[in-house]
Amino acid sequence: MDVVAIHAQFALISLLEVSESRSEIVFSCFLKASWIADQAHSGQEDPFKPRLIPAGARRVDNAGFLTPVVSVHRIGERFHQVAMVTVTQPCGFDYGLFPFDTQTCLIRISPARADATLARSENASDVQVEPGYNSFQHEFTARVQKAEDWSPVGAAAGAGQPHEALAVRVRLRRRLWPQLVRLFAPSGLLVMASWLAALIPASLIRSRLPITILSLLTLLLACDTARQSEPASSGPGTAGHVWETGCLLFSLVSVLEAVLDMHLLVRAVTRGDPAAERTERRGARIYFWTYALSWTVFCLAYWRAYVPSWRRSLDDDE
Helix, strand or coil, X not given: CCCEEEEEEEEEEEEEEEECCCCEEEEEEEEEEEEECCCCCCCCXXXXXXXEEEECCCEEEECCCCCCCEEEEEECCEEEEEEEEEEEEECCXXXXXXXXXXXXXXEEEEECCCCEEECCCCCHHHEEEEEEEEECCCCEEEEEEEEXXXXXXXXXXXXXXXXXXXXXXXXXXXXXXXXXXXXXXXXXXXXXXXXXXXXXXXXXXXXXXXXXXHHHHHHHHHHHHHHHCCCCCCCCCCHHHHHHHHHHHHHHHHHHHHHHHHHHHHHHHHHCCHHHHHHHHHHHHHHHHHHHHHHHHHHHHHHHHHHHHHHHHHHHHC
């Protein structure tokens, strides 16, 4: 049996869903195939039968909304087929850098027939995004590119050589602005409020303690709300959890310092010792600037550790 060489192209139409709980993505795409008609079987072939399939997909549905599911036209001896499908594709997610993570999903397009193989092509435009691309999943931006992966996906019956697959790399980069609004901005402002509470005069120290406690409780609520929007399988140790833990520790320190400050002030007033009161004021100033310096160092170290990887993902998408 002669082997039919098919030239394959992939065009992403829309990203419908990114299911992090099921570790899969759902997208619609055009699978474009072109091949030279087999003269011996040209009268027996059904040109509308799909010539390409996504290898390893969990589900493939026809998606011809405004156009036929499969369209075919012939130019000379060459058939050109365009199939519009919706694909549910498994994808492994790594949340170590969440929310600065960029996920990569590999899609492999292989021939649907056992007597066909893919024609090798170095044309990068074989993988592209349709001009009318739309993303219904607003948490991510998507980029597609051709991957250099021509590993076999099966044996061609009677051909004596393996199938080859057109490898498509889909890069999903999480949008950072929602995370800034949901996590980083509220928690950072609450830590700053705890720090500025140290400016309350010693005579109003009893008002300062409730402020720091309220900031800590509000921060706990904000972190819990942010975690509800995180992927369920992200686990501990992500970049987001590191930020939350750091903010909670700083807020807890402000509460403990307010308790200690109030205790020292009460002792100074009870004993009528002016020196003890001056010591308390000097300690409050040291705490104020030490807290500010520590918070600055933490922020710089955190962003230096995680932002470069996020910026590299931006450069890779250019």
